[in-house]
Amino acid sequence: MTHDDAVRSLDQYLKEQKAVIDRALDSYLPAAETYPPVIFESMRYSVFAGGKRLRPILCVAAAEAVRGREETVLPVACALEMIHTYSLIHDDLPAMDDDDYRRGRPTNHKVFGDGIAILAGDALLTEAFSLMSRRDLMTGVNGERLLQVIAEVSRAAGCFGMIGGQVADLQSEGAAVDEETLHYIHVHKTEALISVSLRAGSLLSEGRDDELAALTEYGKKIGLAFQIADDILDIESTREVLGKDIGSDQEKNKMTYPALFGIERSRRKAGELVQGALADLERFDERAWPLRAIANFIVDRKS
Amino acid sequence: MTHDDAVRSLDQYLKEQKAVIDRALDSYLPAAETYPPVIFESMRYSVFAGGKRLRPILCVAAAEAVRGREETVLPVACALEMIHTYSLIHDDLPAMDDDDYRRGRPTNHKVFGDGIAILAGDALLTEAFSLMSRRDLMTGVNGERLLQVIAEVSRAAGCFGMIGGQVADLQSEGAAVDEETLHYIHVHKTEALISVSLRAGSLLSEGRDDELAALTEYGKKIGLAFQIADDILDIESTREVLGKDIGSDQEKNKMTYPALFGIERSRRKAGELVQGALADLERFDERAWPLRAIANFIVDRKS
Numbered sequence: 001m002t003h004d005d006a007v008r009s010l011d012q013y014l015k016e017q018k019a020v021i022d023r024a025l026d027s028y029l030p031a032a033e034t035y036p037p038v039i040f041e042s043m044r045y046s047v048f049a050g051g052k053r054l055r056p057i058l059c060v061a062a063a064e065a066v067r068g069r070e071e072t073v074l075p076v077a078c079a080l081e082m083i084h085t086y087s088l089i090h091d092d093l094p095a096m097d098d099d100d101y102r103r104g105r106p107t108n109h110k111v112f113g114d115g116i117a118i119l120a121g122d123a124l125l126t127e128a129f130s131l132m133s134r135r136d137l138m139t140g141v142n143g144e145r146l147l148q149v150i151a152e153v154s155r156a157a158g159c160f161g162m163i164g165g166q167v168a169d170l171q172s173e174g175a176a177v178d179e180e181t182l183h184y185i186h187v188h189k190t191e192a193l194i195s196v197s198l199r200a201g202s203l204l205s206e207g208r209d210d211e212l213a214a215l216t217e218y219g220k221k222i223g224l225a226f227q228i229a230d231d232i233l234d235i236e237s238t239r240e241v242l243g244k245d246i247g248s249d250q251e252k253n254k255m256t257y258p259a260l261f262g263i264e265r266s267r268r269k270a271g272e273l274v275q276g277a278l279a280d281l282e283r284f285d286e287r288a289w290p291l292r293a294i295a296n297f298i299v300d301r302k303s
Numbered sequence: 304m305t306h307d308d309a310v311r312s313l314d315q316y317l318k319e320q321k322a323v324i325d326r327a328l329d330s331y332l333p334a335a336e337t338y339p340p341v342i343f344e345s346m347r348y349s350v351f352a353g354g355k356r357l358r359p360i361l362c363v364a365a366a367e368a369v370r371g372r373e374e375t376v377l378p379v380a381c382a383l384e385m386i387h388t389y390s391l392i393h394d395d396l397p398a399m400d401d402d403d404y405r406r407g408r409p410t411n412h413k414v415f416g417d418g419i420a421i422l423a424g425d426a427l428l429t430e431a432f433s434l435m436s437r438r439d440l441m442t443g444v445n446g447e448r449l450l451q452v453i454a455e456v457s458r459a460a461g462c463f464g465m466i467g468g469q470v471a472d473l474q475s476e477g478a479a480v481d482e483e484t485l486h487y488i489h490v491h492k493t494e495a496l497i498s499v500s501l502r503a504g505s506l507l508s509e510g511r512d513d514e515l516a517a518l519t520e521y522g523k524k525i526g527l528a529f530q531i532a533d534d535i536l537d538i539e540s541t542r543e544v545l546g547k548d549i550g551s552d553q554e555k556n557k558m559t560y561p562a563l564f565g566i567e568r569s570r571r572k573a574g575e576l577v578q579g580a581l582a583d584l585e586r587f588d589e590r591a592w593p594l595r596a597i598a599n600f601i602v603d604r605k606s
Binding site for chain 1 (some may be wrong): 341343346359396418424425435437446454457458460461463469471487490560
């Protein structure tokens with residue numbers, strides 16, 4: 001496959017998978033007419049704001065890499081997207097990062113007000129756990145394995161994971177931050193949830209222990225590469241492409257990889273992580289091609 | 304037992320149970336020295352702010368009423384208290400009820416700022432699910448039953464339960480509210496979590512179906528009675544006793560039972576609910592005495 005063919009093929013895969021995830025999310029989320037409607041409108045506004053669905057797509061791809069099936073992991077995959085969306089809604093609040101735009105649209109609190117935005121985030125987080133415990137949707141899954149997934153996802157999303165990262169990020173604004181703190185923020189804020197997405201896909205599909213370990217390593221590396229690529233985009237992209245304010249990290253004096261090491265060194269670091277992630281996938285057959293393609297192109301994306 | 308004996312005996316029981324719950328919460332929550340410390344300080348500040356631990360106590364009492372053991376349900380009981388605490392932290396925020404005091408102390412955001420308060424609430428909600436999925440603490444519990452409890456708790460806490468009630472409450476401020484809306488708010492904001500506390504205690508202890516149904520009915524009734532008693536206290540108590548601003552419901556033009564029906568009719572309604580709750584307990588033996596005592600005195604409390 002040439003480079004261009006691979007891009008086309010991944011583009012097609014991502015488009016198809018996004019459609020599958022979007023349909024599933026739509027079926028799992030309550031209709032906007034449910035009482036009281038504003039909370040359901042607010043939840044849906046942010047869930048259907050054009051996200052790439054990276055976490056659910058990785059979860060499904062990990063399941064397929066270990067010979068599992070999409071249907072088995074779809075509820076947990078969508079729960080991971082709900083958790084990601086709740087974190088964006090809360091991060092954008094005036095009391096946190098105070099962002100007015102995301103993906104080209106006004107942020108949740110700009111449309112619904114701070115109170116409803118907080119509650120919509122709370123509701124998405126809670127619904128994520130509700131969805132992960134729906135046995136009627138996951139009859140083929142081992143109950144103990146499902147409990148393990150709930151335990152791992154809650155840990156990755158909580159104060160030892162994503163929330164811990166956001167706290168450190170919030171406190172680092174305007175302060176001099178060292179490499180260790182920056183690493184803590186990245187590992188916890190982004191990598192933890194990406195890594196657990198892959199683990200969940202493998203666990204629910206009864207992947208072997210060595211496969212689970214390899215996917216975990218792969219997830220850590222592309223999670224960090226993804227965050228570095230994001231920070232470079234914040235500097236280099238345009239508002240039209242990115243759909244949010246450009247240079248907002250710099251403006252807030254936020255610590256990032258490019259700010260600490262410069263763009264070139266950051267790009268090199270991201271490239272090394274991708275090579276490492278590909279090496280982690282060596283034990284897998286052709287079923288893992290989307291995971292390989294995602295690693296290759298994660299640093300090439302434009303938005 | 305005379306009335307005074309019963310009060311003394313319940314007082315003693317509640318004090319002992321509160322100590323058990325407090326010790327368990329302390330052991331389940333991360334130490335305040337964990338990095339980044341501010342989030343753990345903030346979580347602990349509100350968890351250990353002198354709450355009555357009504358929900359965990361009801362969970363344990365329900366377990367004991369169906370011949371179960373305290374140790375079996377303690378993690379889930381504490382998770383319910385974490386969910387209750389998160390909801391108080393978020394409700395008190397300026398974007399919501401904007402309260403400066405709770406239980407005689409400044410509210411979480413007055414001490415830690417809005418951003419950390421939002422994250423501390425998020426973290427407590429997430430940790431609650433983490434705790435409920437910890438198999439190492441609940442080896443004696445059936446896995447499928449535990450998944451059912453997680454499903455029921457998330458539903459009671461989410462947009463079909465507590466969050467739905469808070470949204471309706473938020474939107475009713477300053478507006479003319481009818482009895483139906485007021486009932487929706489009470490049922491969802493308070494009753495749902497109280498009722499599921501009793502169900503969780505029974506489910507985890509393998510209570511019979513008829514016992515589960517009776518405890519659910521009991522929970523609905525005392526949950527509503529508790530809310531009505533709370534609203535009466537808001538009008539009649541003093542700041543020193545209640546530890547928060549008195550008459551704050553009236554000031555915000557919040558719809559309450561006493562505002563809609565007057566204090567006397569509200570008191571009568573609460574009394575009827577308690578009688579109904581006691582009738583629901585008829586099938587239980589003397590193991591259910593704390594549940595009976597709690598129903599009797601829920602409307603007599605001073606704070």
